Amino acid sequence: MSFTQYTKKIALIDCNSFYVSCERLFNPKIRKKPVVVLSNNDGCIISRSNEAKTLGIKMGEPYFKEKEIIVKNNVQVFSSNYSLYGDISRRVMRTLKRFNSDIEIYSIDEAFLDLSNYSDKEVEKVGHEIRSIVLKWTGIPTSIGIAKTKTLSKVANHIAKKKQSGVVSLIGIKNIDPILEKVEINDVWGVGRQLTKFYQKNGIYNAKQLKNKSNSWIKKNSNVLGSRTAMELRGISCIDLETTVSKRKSCVVSRSFGKRVESFQQLKEAIANYSLNASEKIRSESLVTKSITVFIRTSPFQNRFGFYSNSKTIDLPIATNNSIEIVKTALNALEAIFKNGYRYQKSGVMLSHLSDSSNNKNLFSSEKDEKINNLMKSIDNTNYRYGRSTLSLASAGVQKKWNMRKEYSSKIDTADFYSLPKIIVT
Protein backbone atom coordinates (compact mmCIF):
# COMPACT_ATOMS: atom_id res chain seq x y z
CA MET A 1 0.00 0.00 0.00
CA SER A 2 1.38 3.35 -0.93
CA PHE A 3 0.89 6.57 0.97
CA THR A 4 1.37 8.92 -1.92
CA GLN A 5 -1.14 11.51 -0.88
CA TYR A 6 -3.42 12.72 -3.58
CA THR A 7 -3.79 16.40 -2.90
CA LYS A 8 -6.76 18.20 -4.19
CA LYS A 9 -6.67 21.61 -5.74
CA ILE A 10 -9.88 23.52 -5.27
CA ALA A 11 -10.58 26.92 -6.77
CA LEU A 12 -13.16 29.28 -5.35
CA ILE A 13 -14.40 31.73 -7.94
CA ASP A 14 -16.29 34.65 -6.46
CA CYS A 15 -17.84 37.46 -8.48
CA ASN A 16 -16.75 40.90 -7.27
CA SER A 17 -19.58 43.05 -5.89
CA PHE A 18 -21.85 40.84 -7.94
CA TYR A 19 -25.14 42.78 -7.97
CA VAL A 20 -23.31 46.06 -8.58
CA SER A 21 -21.31 44.46 -11.40
CA CYS A 22 -24.57 43.24 -13.00
CA GLU A 23 -26.06 46.74 -12.92
CA ARG A 24 -22.85 48.14 -14.39
CA LEU A 25 -23.02 45.76 -17.34
CA PHE A 26 -26.00 47.61 -18.71
CA ASN A 27 -25.06 51.05 -17.52
CA PRO A 28 -21.50 52.02 -18.43
CA LYS A 29 -21.96 55.48 -16.93
CA ILE A 30 -21.70 54.04 -13.43
CA ARG A 31 -18.51 52.04 -14.07
CA LYS A 32 -16.15 54.21 -12.04
CA LYS A 33 -18.69 55.66 -9.67
CA PRO A 34 -19.71 54.52 -6.19
CA VAL A 35 -22.73 52.22 -6.51
CA VAL A 36 -24.88 50.29 -4.04
CA VAL A 37 -27.71 47.78 -4.49
CA LEU A 38 -30.51 47.58 -1.94
CA SER A 39 -32.34 44.56 -0.56
CA ASN A 40 -36.06 44.01 -1.08
CA ASN A 41 -38.17 46.92 0.08
CA ASP A 42 -35.09 49.10 -0.38
CA GLY A 43 -34.29 48.13 3.20
CA CYS A 44 -30.59 47.33 3.48
CA ILE A 45 -27.41 47.71 1.46
CA ILE A 46 -26.49 44.29 0.12
CA SER A 47 -23.90 45.04 -2.56
CA ARG A 48 -21.31 47.80 -2.76
CA SER A 49 -18.78 48.82 -5.37
CA ASN A 50 -15.22 49.34 -4.17
CA GLU A 51 -15.75 53.10 -4.37
CA ALA A 52 -18.75 52.75 -2.06
CA LYS A 53 -16.75 50.60 0.36
CA THR A 54 -14.03 53.26 0.46
CA LEU A 55 -16.63 55.83 1.49
CA GLY A 56 -17.26 53.71 4.56
CA ILE A 57 -20.69 52.40 3.57
CA LYS A 58 -21.22 49.18 5.49
CA MET A 59 -22.58 45.85 4.27
CA GLY A 60 -26.05 44.98 5.53
CA GLU A 61 -26.61 48.44 6.94
CA PRO A 62 -30.11 49.95 6.65
CA TYR A 63 -30.35 52.31 3.71
CA PHE A 64 -31.75 55.22 5.68
CA LYS A 65 -28.74 55.17 8.02
CA GLU A 66 -26.30 55.63 5.13
CA LYS A 67 -28.45 58.06 3.20
CA GLU A 68 -26.45 61.09 4.23
CA ILE A 69 -23.15 59.70 2.89
CA ILE A 70 -24.95 58.45 -0.20
CA VAL A 71 -26.48 61.79 -1.10
CA LYS A 72 -23.35 63.74 -0.28
CA ASN A 73 -21.15 61.59 -2.49
CA ASN A 74 -23.64 61.09 -5.29
CA VAL A 75 -23.66 57.31 -4.79
CA GLN A 76 -25.76 55.52 -7.43
CA VAL A 77 -28.52 53.50 -5.79
CA PHE A 78 -30.41 50.52 -7.23
CA SER A 79 -33.25 48.35 -5.98
CA SER A 80 -32.41 44.70 -6.44
CA ASN A 81 -33.37 42.98 -9.68
CA TYR A 82 -33.03 39.29 -8.94
CA SER A 83 -34.12 37.99 -12.32
CA LEU A 84 -31.29 39.96 -13.91
CA TYR A 85 -28.74 38.70 -11.37
CA GLY A 86 -29.96 35.12 -11.76
CA ASP A 87 -29.60 35.34 -15.51
CA ILE A 88 -26.05 36.74 -15.38
CA SER A 89 -25.16 34.15 -12.75
CA ARG A 90 -26.16 31.33 -15.09
CA ARG A 91 -23.94 32.79 -17.79
CA VAL A 92 -20.97 32.94 -15.42
CA MET A 93 -21.51 29.35 -14.24
CA ARG A 94 -21.87 28.08 -17.80
CA THR A 95 -18.53 29.68 -18.62
CA LEU A 96 -16.86 28.09 -15.60
CA LYS A 97 -18.14 24.65 -16.58
CA ARG A 98 -15.97 24.78 -19.67
CA PHE A 99 -12.92 24.41 -17.45
CA ASN A 100 -14.24 21.46 -15.51
CA SER A 101 -17.68 19.93 -15.16
CA ASP A 102 -16.79 19.09 -11.55
CA ILE A 103 -18.22 22.28 -10.20
CA GLU A 104 -20.22 23.15 -7.13
CA ILE A 105 -22.41 26.19 -7.59
CA TYR A 106 -22.31 27.44 -4.06
CA SER A 107 -24.39 30.59 -4.34
CA ILE A 108 -25.58 33.07 -6.93
CA ASP A 109 -22.08 34.55 -7.21
CA GLU A 110 -19.71 31.77 -6.08
CA ALA A 111 -18.56 28.39 -7.31
CA PHE A 112 -15.99 25.80 -6.27
CA LEU A 113 -14.12 24.20 -9.15
CA ASP A 114 -11.91 21.12 -9.01
CA LEU A 115 -8.52 21.87 -10.57
CA SER A 116 -6.75 18.75 -9.24
CA ASN A 117 -5.84 17.68 -12.74
CA TYR A 118 -3.43 20.55 -13.12
CA SER A 119 0.10 20.49 -11.75
CA ASP A 120 1.17 22.69 -8.85
CA LYS A 121 2.97 24.96 -11.26
CA GLU A 122 0.11 25.28 -13.75
CA VAL A 123 -2.68 25.91 -11.37
CA GLU A 124 -2.18 29.62 -10.78
CA LYS A 125 -1.90 30.27 -14.49
CA VAL A 126 -5.19 28.44 -15.01
CA GLY A 127 -6.72 30.70 -12.38
CA HIS A 128 -5.71 33.75 -14.38
CA GLU A 129 -7.11 32.19 -17.52
CA ILE A 130 -10.46 31.51 -15.89
CA ARG A 131 -10.61 35.03 -14.60
CA SER A 132 -9.93 36.66 -17.94
CA ILE A 133 -12.31 34.41 -19.89
CA VAL A 134 -15.17 35.03 -17.46
CA LEU A 135 -14.51 38.75 -17.72
CA LYS A 136 -14.38 38.63 -21.49
CA TRP A 137 -17.47 36.50 -22.00
CA THR A 138 -19.76 37.83 -19.30
CA GLY A 139 -18.28 41.18 -18.31
CA ILE A 140 -18.19 40.15 -14.66
CA PRO A 141 -14.93 40.63 -12.69
CA THR A 142 -14.04 37.82 -10.30
CA SER A 143 -11.60 36.90 -7.56
CA ILE A 144 -10.11 33.43 -7.47
CA GLY A 145 -8.55 31.57 -4.56
CA ILE A 146 -6.92 28.16 -5.00
CA ALA A 147 -5.91 25.77 -2.21
CA LYS A 148 -6.06 22.19 -0.92
CA THR A 149 -9.38 22.51 0.89
CA LYS A 150 -12.54 24.51 0.50
CA THR A 151 -11.89 26.47 3.68
CA LEU A 152 -8.37 27.36 2.52
CA SER A 153 -9.61 28.36 -0.92
CA LYS A 154 -11.98 30.72 0.88
CA VAL A 155 -8.96 32.16 2.68
CA ALA A 156 -7.07 32.50 -0.60
CA ASN A 157 -10.07 34.16 -2.17
CA HIS A 158 -10.30 36.60 0.72
CA ILE A 159 -6.72 37.66 0.00
CA ALA A 160 -7.28 37.71 -3.78
CA LYS A 161 -10.08 40.24 -3.31
CA LYS A 162 -7.55 42.80 -2.17
CA LYS A 163 -5.08 42.11 -4.96
CA GLN A 164 -4.92 43.76 -8.33
CA SER A 165 -4.32 40.42 -10.06
CA GLY A 166 -7.41 38.89 -8.46
CA VAL A 167 -5.86 35.41 -8.22
CA VAL A 168 -4.15 33.81 -5.20
CA SER A 169 -2.95 30.22 -4.96
CA LEU A 170 -1.74 28.62 -1.75
CA ILE A 171 -0.75 25.46 -3.59
CA GLY A 172 2.92 24.55 -3.15
CA ILE A 173 3.53 26.92 -0.26
CA LYS A 174 5.21 24.90 2.52
CA ASN A 175 4.34 27.07 5.47
CA ILE A 176 1.14 29.06 5.20
CA ASP A 177 1.15 30.17 8.85
CA PRO A 178 2.35 33.71 8.07
CA ILE A 179 -0.56 34.04 5.65
CA LEU A 180 -3.15 32.62 8.04
CA GLU A 181 -1.89 34.90 10.77
CA LYS A 182 -3.20 37.88 8.84
CA VAL A 183 -6.69 36.42 8.49
CA GLU A 184 -8.97 37.49 11.33
CA ILE A 185 -10.88 34.69 12.99
CA ASN A 186 -14.27 36.10 12.02
CA ASP A 187 -13.23 36.03 8.36
CA VAL A 188 -12.79 32.26 8.45
CA TRP A 189 -15.52 30.34 6.64
CA GLY A 190 -17.77 28.66 9.20
CA VAL A 191 -16.89 31.03 12.03
CA GLY A 192 -19.81 33.36 12.64
CA ARG A 193 -20.66 35.84 15.36
CA GLN A 194 -21.08 33.42 18.23
CA LEU A 195 -17.99 31.34 17.50
CA THR A 196 -15.91 34.49 17.03
CA LYS A 197 -16.93 35.64 20.50
CA PHE A 198 -16.10 32.25 21.96
CA TYR A 199 -12.75 31.87 20.21
CA GLN A 200 -11.64 35.37 21.11
CA LYS A 201 -12.47 34.72 24.74
CA ASN A 202 -10.05 31.81 24.48
CA GLY A 203 -7.28 33.81 22.88
CA ILE A 204 -7.88 32.82 19.28
CA TYR A 205 -7.89 35.91 17.11
CA ASN A 206 -6.71 34.69 13.73
CA ALA A 207 -6.80 31.66 11.44
CA LYS A 208 -3.28 30.55 12.35
CA GLN A 209 -4.17 30.31 16.02
CA LEU A 210 -7.22 28.18 15.26
CA LYS A 211 -5.22 25.94 12.95
CA ASN A 212 -2.57 25.31 15.60
CA LYS A 213 -4.97 24.77 18.49
CA SER A 214 -4.90 21.17 19.68
CA ASN A 215 -7.40 18.73 18.34
CA SER A 216 -8.51 17.70 21.79
CA TRP A 217 -9.28 21.26 22.83
CA ILE A 218 -11.36 21.89 19.72
CA LYS A 219 -13.24 18.62 20.05
CA LYS A 220 -14.04 19.31 23.67
CA ASN A 221 -15.06 22.90 23.17
CA SER A 222 -16.92 22.95 19.88
CA ASN A 223 -18.92 20.67 17.64
CA VAL A 224 -18.10 18.67 14.52
CA LEU A 225 -18.32 21.79 12.41
CA GLY A 226 -15.70 23.53 14.51
CA SER A 227 -13.24 20.66 14.25
CA ARG A 228 -13.88 20.33 10.55
CA THR A 229 -12.93 23.96 10.01
CA ALA A 230 -9.70 23.50 11.97
CA MET A 231 -8.80 20.36 10.00
CA GLU A 232 -9.45 22.14 6.74
CA LEU A 233 -7.15 24.97 7.78
CA ARG A 234 -4.46 22.32 8.27
CA GLY A 235 -4.92 21.28 4.65
CA ILE A 236 -6.90 18.13 5.36
CA SER A 237 -9.99 18.13 3.21
CA CYS A 238 -13.17 17.33 5.17
CA ILE A 239 -15.78 19.15 3.14
CA ASP A 240 -16.35 17.54 -0.22
CA LEU A 241 -17.16 19.24 -3.46
CA GLU A 242 -20.85 18.69 -4.07
CA THR A 243 -21.09 18.47 -7.80
CA THR A 244 -24.58 17.04 -8.04
CA VAL A 245 -27.52 19.26 -7.23
CA SER A 246 -29.63 17.63 -4.57
CA LYS A 247 -33.28 18.44 -4.22
CA ARG A 248 -34.11 21.00 -1.62
CA LYS A 249 -35.79 20.10 1.67
CA SER A 250 -37.78 23.23 2.25
CA CYS A 251 -39.09 26.23 0.39
CA VAL A 252 -39.72 29.63 1.93
CA VAL A 253 -41.46 32.64 0.47
CA SER A 254 -41.52 35.61 2.79
CA ARG A 255 -41.55 39.36 2.44
CA SER A 256 -41.55 42.50 4.47
CA PHE A 257 -44.45 44.76 3.62
CA GLY A 258 -43.97 48.08 1.84
CA LYS A 259 -46.27 49.58 4.49
CA ARG A 260 -47.27 48.17 7.85
CA VAL A 261 -50.32 45.94 7.60
CA GLU A 262 -53.06 45.76 10.21
CA SER A 263 -56.05 44.23 8.49
CA PHE A 264 -56.67 40.52 8.42
CA GLN A 265 -57.88 40.81 4.84
CA GLN A 266 -54.57 42.22 3.59
CA LEU A 267 -52.57 39.68 5.55
CA LYS A 268 -54.70 36.97 3.95
CA GLU A 269 -53.93 38.31 0.50
CA ALA A 270 -50.21 38.34 1.21
CA ILE A 271 -50.21 34.79 2.59
CA ALA A 272 -52.28 33.57 -0.36
CA ASN A 273 -49.78 35.13 -2.77
CA TYR A 274 -46.74 33.67 -1.02
CA SER A 275 -48.45 30.28 -0.95
CA LEU A 276 -49.09 30.46 -4.69
CA ASN A 277 -45.46 31.37 -5.38
CA ALA A 278 -44.16 28.60 -3.16
CA SER A 279 -46.51 26.04 -4.72
CA GLU A 280 -45.39 27.04 -8.18
CA LYS A 281 -41.75 26.76 -7.15
CA ILE A 282 -42.06 23.24 -5.78
CA ARG A 283 -44.13 22.12 -8.76
CA SER A 284 -41.43 23.35 -11.11
CA GLU A 285 -38.98 21.12 -9.21
CA SER A 286 -41.36 18.14 -9.11
CA LEU A 287 -41.70 18.23 -5.35
CA VAL A 288 -44.60 17.82 -2.96
CA THR A 289 -44.94 19.14 0.59
CA LYS A 290 -46.20 17.48 3.72
CA SER A 291 -46.11 20.42 6.07
CA ILE A 292 -47.06 24.09 5.79
CA THR A 293 -45.89 26.81 8.16
CA VAL A 294 -47.16 30.38 8.24
CA PHE A 295 -45.51 33.11 10.26
CA ILE A 296 -46.34 36.75 10.94
CA ARG A 297 -44.52 39.34 12.98
CA THR A 298 -44.34 43.01 13.81
CA SER A 299 -41.11 44.97 13.52
CA PRO A 300 -38.46 43.92 16.05
CA PHE A 301 -37.04 47.45 15.88
CA GLN A 302 -40.12 49.41 16.92
CA ASN A 303 -41.78 47.88 19.90
CA ARG A 304 -43.55 51.00 20.98
CA PHE A 305 -46.54 49.44 19.24
CA GLY A 306 -45.97 46.10 20.99
CA PHE A 307 -44.10 43.17 19.56
CA TYR A 308 -45.87 40.08 18.34
CA SER A 309 -44.45 37.14 16.45
CA ASN A 310 -46.01 33.77 15.95
CA SER A 311 -46.10 30.82 13.60
CA LYS A 312 -48.31 27.84 13.00
CA THR A 313 -47.50 24.62 11.25
CA ILE A 314 -50.12 22.34 9.77
CA ASP A 315 -49.20 18.85 8.64
CA LEU A 316 -51.05 17.47 5.67
CA PRO A 317 -52.39 13.92 5.61
CA ILE A 318 -51.11 13.46 2.07
CA ALA A 319 -48.21 15.33 0.47
CA THR A 320 -49.28 17.77 -2.22
CA ASN A 321 -48.25 20.58 -4.54
CA ASN A 322 -51.76 21.68 -5.32
CA SER A 323 -52.01 25.48 -5.04
CA ILE A 324 -55.62 25.45 -3.95
CA GLU A 325 -54.98 23.07 -1.09
CA ILE A 326 -51.80 24.82 -0.01
CA VAL A 327 -53.46 28.26 0.00
CA LYS A 328 -56.44 26.91 1.94
CA THR A 329 -54.23 25.28 4.58
CA ALA A 330 -52.01 28.35 4.88
CA LEU A 331 -55.02 30.60 5.44
CA ASN A 332 -56.25 28.26 8.18
CA ALA A 333 -52.85 28.51 9.83
CA LEU A 334 -52.96 32.31 9.56
CA GLU A 335 -56.37 32.37 11.19
CA ALA A 336 -54.97 30.49 14.15
CA ILE A 337 -52.24 33.05 14.88
CA PHE A 338 -53.65 36.38 13.71
CA LYS A 339 -54.23 38.92 16.47
CA ASN A 340 -55.99 42.20 16.02
CA GLY A 341 -54.36 45.50 16.91
CA TYR A 342 -50.79 44.95 15.69
CA ARG A 343 -48.88 46.64 12.88
CA TYR A 344 -47.47 43.68 10.99
CA GLN A 345 -44.15 44.16 9.22
CA LYS A 346 -43.44 40.76 7.72
CA SER A 347 -45.06 37.44 6.96
CA GLY A 348 -44.16 34.26 5.17
CA VAL A 349 -44.98 30.74 4.17
CA MET A 350 -42.69 27.74 4.46
CA LEU A 351 -43.25 24.37 2.81
CA SER A 352 -41.21 21.63 4.44
CA HIS A 353 -40.73 17.88 4.40
CA LEU A 354 -40.49 18.12 0.65
CA SER A 355 -40.21 14.96 -1.39
CA ASP A 356 -40.20 13.81 -4.98
CA SER A 357 -43.66 14.05 -6.52
CA SER A 358 -43.11 10.93 -8.61
CA ASN A 359 -43.01 8.87 -5.41
CA ASN A 360 -46.23 10.40 -4.25
CA LYS A 361 -48.68 7.93 -5.75
CA ASN A 362 -50.67 6.30 -3.01
CA LEU A 363 -53.81 4.34 -2.28
CA PHE A 364 -55.93 7.45 -2.42
CA SER A 365 -54.65 8.76 -5.74
CA SER A 366 -57.61 9.16 -7.99
CA GLU A 367 -58.82 10.50 -11.25
CA LYS A 368 -59.63 13.73 -9.48
CA ASP A 369 -55.96 14.15 -8.54
CA GLU A 370 -55.05 13.67 -12.16
CA LYS A 371 -57.41 16.47 -13.12
CA ILE A 372 -56.00 18.80 -10.49
CA ASN A 373 -52.47 18.05 -11.68
CA ASN A 374 -53.44 18.98 -15.19
CA LEU A 375 -55.08 22.17 -14.01
CA MET A 376 -51.90 23.14 -12.11
CA LYS A 377 -49.80 22.41 -15.16
CA SER A 378 -51.87 24.65 -17.38
CA ILE A 379 -51.80 27.44 -14.78
CA ASP A 380 -48.00 27.19 -14.64
CA ASN A 381 -47.69 27.22 -18.41
CA THR A 382 -49.91 30.24 -18.79
CA ASN A 383 -48.11 32.14 -16.07
CA TYR A 384 -44.77 31.23 -17.58
CA ARG A 385 -45.82 32.62 -20.94
CA TYR A 386 -47.75 35.69 -19.89
CA GLY A 387 -46.10 36.59 -16.61
CA ARG A 388 -46.56 35.41 -13.09
CA SER A 389 -50.04 35.84 -11.62
CA THR A 390 -51.77 36.06 -14.98
CA LEU A 391 -53.82 33.21 -13.52
CA SER A 392 -54.31 33.40 -9.79
CA LEU A 393 -56.84 32.70 -7.07
CA ALA A 394 -59.47 35.16 -5.88
CA SER A 395 -58.03 35.03 -2.35
CA ALA A 396 -54.75 36.46 -3.63
CA GLY A 397 -56.42 39.83 -4.21
CA VAL A 398 -55.72 42.40 -6.88
CA GLN A 399 -54.85 45.61 -5.07
CA LYS A 400 -51.85 44.40 -3.13
CA LYS A 401 -51.56 47.45 -0.93
CA TRP A 402 -48.97 45.59 1.11
CA ASN A 403 -46.58 45.06 -1.81
CA MET A 404 -42.87 45.90 -1.67
CA ARG A 405 -41.23 49.20 -2.29
CA LYS A 406 -38.87 49.23 -5.24
CA GLU A 407 -38.04 52.81 -5.96
CA TYR A 408 -34.71 52.55 -7.72
CA SER A 409 -35.09 49.61 -10.08
CA SER A 410 -33.00 49.69 -13.23
CA LYS A 411 -35.90 47.80 -14.86
CA ILE A 412 -33.53 45.71 -16.90
CA ASP A 413 -35.11 42.41 -17.88
CA THR A 414 -32.85 40.22 -19.97
CA ALA A 415 -35.86 38.06 -20.87
CA ASP A 416 -37.80 41.06 -22.18
CA PHE A 417 -36.36 42.40 -25.38
CA TYR A 418 -38.17 45.73 -25.24
CA SER A 419 -36.93 46.72 -21.83
CA LEU A 420 -33.27 46.20 -22.76
CA PRO A 421 -31.29 49.41 -22.97
CA LYS A 422 -30.81 50.71 -26.45
CA ILE A 423 -27.37 51.30 -27.86
CA ILE A 424 -27.24 54.15 -30.28
CA VAL A 425 -24.39 54.00 -32.76
CA THR A 426 -23.37 57.35 -34.11
Add this chain to the structure above:
DNA sequence: TCTGGGGTCCTAGGACCC
Protein backbone atom coordinates in the same frame (compact mmCIF):
# COMPACT_ATOMS: atom_id res chain seq x y z
C1' DT B 1 -43.35 -3.99 44.01
C1' DC B 2 -39.08 -2.14 42.48
C1' DT B 3 -38.89 2.68 38.46
C1' DG B 4 -32.79 2.00 36.07
C1' DG B 5 -30.51 2.41 31.89
C1' DG B 6 -30.25 2.74 27.20
C1' DG B 7 -31.92 3.19 22.65
C1' DT B 8 -34.60 5.70 18.75
C1' DC B 9 -37.10 9.25 16.71
C1' DC B 10 -38.76 13.83 16.33
C1' DT B 11 -38.77 18.81 16.79
C1' DA B 12 -37.68 23.56 17.91
C1' DG B 13 -34.29 26.64 18.04
C1' DG B 14 -29.73 28.18 17.18
C1' DA B 15 -25.82 29.01 14.28
C1' DC B 16 -24.05 29.42 10.06
C1' DC B 17 -23.88 30.51 4.97
C1' DC B 18 -24.79 33.65 0.80
Add this chain to the structure above:
DNA sequence: TCTGGGGTCCTAGGACCC
Protein backbone atom coordinates in the same frame (compact mmCIF):
# COMPACT_ATOMS: atom_id res chain seq x y z
C1' DT C 1 -40.65 57.13 8.41
C1' DC C 2 -37.53 53.75 6.65
C1' DT C 3 -33.66 47.56 9.24
C1' DG C 4 -33.81 41.55 3.17
C1' DG C 5 -34.73 36.75 1.81
C1' DG C 6 -33.69 31.88 1.39
C1' DG C 7 -31.30 27.99 2.61
C1' DT C 8 -28.65 23.89 5.53
C1' DC C 9 -27.04 21.43 9.42
C1' DC C 10 -26.45 20.39 14.39
C1' DT C 11 -27.95 19.75 19.07
C1' DA C 12 -30.54 19.40 23.24
C1' DG C 13 -34.38 17.69 25.13
C1' DG C 14 -38.89 15.40 25.13
C1' DA C 15 -41.64 11.28 24.10
C1' DC C 16 -41.65 6.74 23.69
C1' DC C 17 -39.99 1.99 23.84
C1' DC C 18 -38.02 -2.21 26.05
